[in-house]
Amino acid sequence: MSLAFLAFRNMMSKPLNLLLSLLLLVLSVSLVTFVLQLSKQLSGQLDRNIAPFDMVVGAKGSPLQLVLSSVLHIDVPTGNIVMEEAGFLTKNPMVQTAIPVSYGDNYKGFRILGTQHNYLDSYQATVVEGELYTKSFEVVVGSTAAQSLDLNVGDTFMSSHGLASSGIELHEDHPYTVTGLLKPTGTVVDGLLITNLESIWEAHEHETEHGEHEAEIHKHEDEAHEHETEHGEHEAEIHKHEDEAHEHEEEHGEHEEETHKHEDEAHEHKDEREITSLLVKFKNPLAMVQLPRFINENTNMQAALPSFEVQRLMGLLGSGIKTINGIALAILLVSGLSIFISLLKTIRERKQELALLRTYGLGTSQLLWVVFLEALFLTLTGFLLGWLLGRLGIWVASYFTQASYGYNLQLNGFNLFELTLLGVALLITLIATFLASTSIFKLNISKTLSNA
Amino acid sequence: MFILGRQKYVKFLNATVLHLILFLFLHKTFNLIKTSALRFSYANESELTFPDIDLKSGEHLLVLGPSGVGKTTLLHLLAGLLPASNGLVTISDTELGSLNRKALDTFRGSHIGLIFQQYHFIKSLSVYENLRLRQSYPVKSMSRERIDELAERLGFSDNLQKKVMHLSQGQQQRLSIALGLIHKPAVVLADEPTSNLDDANCSKVIELLKEEADICKSSLVIITHDQRVTAHFKNQLTL
Numbered sequence: 001m002s003l004a005f006l007a008f009r010n011m012m013s014k015p016l017n018l019l020l021s022l023l024l025l026v027l028s029v030s031l032v033t034f035v036l037q038l039s040k041q042l043s044g045q046l047d048r049n050i051a052p053f054d055m056v057v058g059a060k061g062s063p064l065q066l067v068l069s070s071v072l073h074i075d076v077p078t079g080n081i082v083m084e085e086a087g088f089l090t091k092n093p094m095v096q097t098a099i100p101v102s103y104g105d106n107y108k109g110f111r112i113l114g115t116q117h118n119y120l121d122s123y124q125a126t127v128v129e130g131e132l133y134t135k136s137f138e139v140v141v142g143s144t145a146a147q148s149l150d151l152n153v154g155d156t157f158m159s160s161h162g163l164a165s166s167g168i169e170l171h172e173d174h175p176y177t178v179t180g181l182l183k184p185t186g187t188v189v190d191g192l193l194i195t196n197l198e199s200i201w202e203a204h205e206h207e208t209e210h211g212e213h214e215a216e217i218h219k220h221e222d223e224a225h226e227h228e229t230e231h232g233e234h235e236a237e238i239h240k241h242e243d244e245a246h247e248h249e250e251e252h253g254e255h256e257e258e259t260h261k262h263e264d265e266a267h268e269h270k271d272e273r274e275i276t277s278l279l280v281k282f283k284n285p286l287a288m289v290q291l292p293r294f295i296n297e298n299t300n301m302q303a304a305l306p307s308f309e310v311q312r313l314m315g316l317l318g319s320g321i322k323t324i325n326g327i328a329l330a331i332l333l334v335s336g337l338s339i340f341i342s343l344l345k346t347i348r349e350r351k352q353e354l355a356l357l358r359t360y361g362l363g364t365s366q367l368l369w370v371v372f373l374e375a376l377f378l379t380l381t382g383f384l385l386g387w388l389l390g391r392l393g394i395w396v397a398s399y400f401t402q403a404s405y406g407y408n409l410q411l412n413g414f415n416l417f418e419l420t421l422l423g424v425a426l427l428i429t430l431i432a433t434f435l436a437s438t439s440i441f442k443l444n445i446s447k448t449l450s451n452a
Numbered sequence: 453m454f455i456l457g458r459q460k461y462v463k464f465l466n467a468t469v470l471h472l473i474l475f476l477f478l479h480k481t482f483n484l485i486k487t488s489a490l491r492f493s494y495a496n497e498s499e500l501t502f503p504d505i506d507l508k509s510g511e512h513l514l515v516l517g518p519s520g521v522g523k524t525t526l527l528h529l530l531a532g533l534l535p536a537s538n539g540l541v542t543i544s545d546t547e548l549g550s551l552n553r554k555a556l557d558t559f560r561g562s563h564i565g566l567i568f569q570q571y572h573f574i575k576s577l578s579v580y581e582n583l584r585l586r587q588s589y590p591v592k593s594m595s596r597e598r599i600d601e602l603a604e605r606l607g608f609s610d611n612l613q614k615k616v617m618h619l620s621q622g623q624q625q626r627l628s629i630a631l632g633l634i635h636k637p638a639v640v641l642a643d644e645p646t647s648n649l650d651d652a653n654c655s656k657v658i659e660l661l662k663e664e665a666d667i668c669k670s671s672l673v674i675i676t677h678d679q680r681v682t683a684h685f686k687n688q689l690t691l
Contacts, residue, residue, distance in 0.1 A: 001587075006576075006577070009574075009576040010576050012576070013576035352572050356573070359560060359564075360585070361557055361561015361591075362589050362590070363554045363558070446528040
């Protein structure tokens with residue numbers, strides 16, 4: 001019979017003690033590993049999501065909200081901006097790309113994002129099945145969205161108004177057709193349905209025609225006035241007015257070719273075409289300092305820096321994470337103490353058995369080994385169970401983050417920190433064994449065996 | 453024998469006789485247990501002095517006397533559980549005082565079988581596992597047959613899978629005897645081995661102890677004041 005078997009039996013012989021020690025260990029280990037994994041994966045995912053863009057330009061409001069809504073696709077947007085107005089950014093020499101995005105509809109809770117093809121390039125999201133959209137109301141689907149919605153190439157669906165899932169207000173006149181499925185990227189793209197900008201506009205133009213036509217016209221007039229004054233400001237401030245004018249004409253022409261329907265309104269609409277925000281990548285880091293300030297001070301749009309906002313957000317979450325980690329480490333310390341005390345108790349209670357083992361021919365070192373193995377089993381079991389519980393927590397949390405943010409949490413293997421944690425736990429066990437086992441060295445066999 | 457030549461026959465005979473003589477010679481002169489001028493004192497207590505013991509293999513000794521004269525102390529001195537304050541204990545030609553702690557543990561484990569007055573077991577193990585553990589150290593000598601044989605003869609073969617604490621007092625005592633004999637030690641030191649046994653079991657135990665000693669050519673040293681035991685052993689020492 002091996003000493004390991006004996007140690008195992010000894011461990012199992014006191015189920016309540018075992019349960020208490022295990023519980024403390026499992027609790028602390030699961031808490032530490034869970035919180036660490038969660039924060040690491042979330043911040044990793046956030047970093048991946050914001051990486052392609054240096055600046056977001058959108059309607060005035062909270063900059064955090066703008067980043068959350070336009071880059072991370074969590075929050076509701078701050079409002080819309082006029083595409084023309086943001087247009088000057090595309091011409092700025094410090095800007096590498098400026099991608100307009102527009103959204104406001106969903107299909108069963110998954111957002112439909114109107115944008116250009118280069119949005120997909122920013123996330124290296126390539127089509128694995130089918131092809132990219134070329135016309136309005138064609139859509140490519142992110143991997144998790146495709147899986148959850150069970151969408152395949154050729155499928156059609158009706159979008160509904162708003163960003164949250166609801167069966168009401170369907171855009172029944174404009175069914176979307178799936179033309180392609182995207183590969184998994186581990187970014188927000190996985191949870192999006194991506195189409196061109198025109199689809200979003202057309203879906204909503206239609207809506208206004210049906211609905212508050214008269215009111216809309218009044219609004220148009222008001223906005224037109226506003227627009228004129230804004231243009232005036234622009235003229236005074238930046239000397240790109242002429243360029244912009246050309247652009248206006250070009251787009252005007254395109255628009256006429258594309259949509260032959262609303263000829264009367266076309267002039268009005270050209271100016272009114274709105275996007276939710278513009279996602280900007282800089283060529284030059286210097287732009288980080290200049291452009292956001294310029295936009296915030298001189299336009300009625302706001303510019304937000306995703307990296308800055310996410311850092312601020314993580315700073316807020318960070319203190320919470322630190323607190324939980326502190327609590328978990330305190331529990332770990334208590335569990336180390338509990339293992340030490342239970343070892344001490346075990347040795348005291350088993351003194352006679354240890355003396356008996358000496359008469360069987362086992363040496364002091366072998367007795368130490370039995371005691372150490374018992375503690376080792378406890379530590380290993382507790383650590384493994386705690387680790388598994390932590391991962392189970394991640395698995396459960398993944399459902400929530402998936403449902404509310406479209407974030408998929410991965411179930412990773414042991415990482416370096418967790419192995420270090422295991423090492424520390426084993427070291428504590430080793431020290432506890434030696435501290436607790438001084439009585440093994442001083443064991444008086446004769447006396448111990450005579451006093452039953 | 454016809455196949456062997458005359459010469460070969462003589463050679464064979466000579467070899468056999470030689471072996472026999474050699475065996476008897478060694479056997480007779482082998483000092484299994486020998487003590488000289490053995491003394492021991494617990495802290496703050498008067499010193500105990502023990503008469504010299506000289507047992508050859510196969511010879512047994514009963515130790516008698518009123519309680520408190522140091523019978524158990526003598527047994528522990530013989531087992532090397534206590535260091536003598538004076539004098540020597542030699543078992544199988546090995547002087548116990550000359551061994552270091554580790555060597556003494558190993559020597560005791562393989563040469564001595566201890567049967568305690570208070571029974572000691574590993575409580576987390578079953579009866580079978582306790583016996584199995586005793587077979588595993590210090591030298592592995594696993595034998596299921598040996599366990600079954602002893603359990604059969606001591607009458608607890610139905611209880612092998614039970615936890616030791618679920619045995620009756622008598623069963624525990626018989627298990628304790630089995631633990632002292634299972635590894636076929638050269639010396640069996642027993643402290644009141646029959647105190648909790650009925651007559652039937654008592655005679656079973658005495659018979660078993662004697663038979664085991666005969667087979668292994670081992671010596672029994674038994675502390676007792678059980679009249680049922682004293683009748684069976686001539687060699688007695690009263691402290």
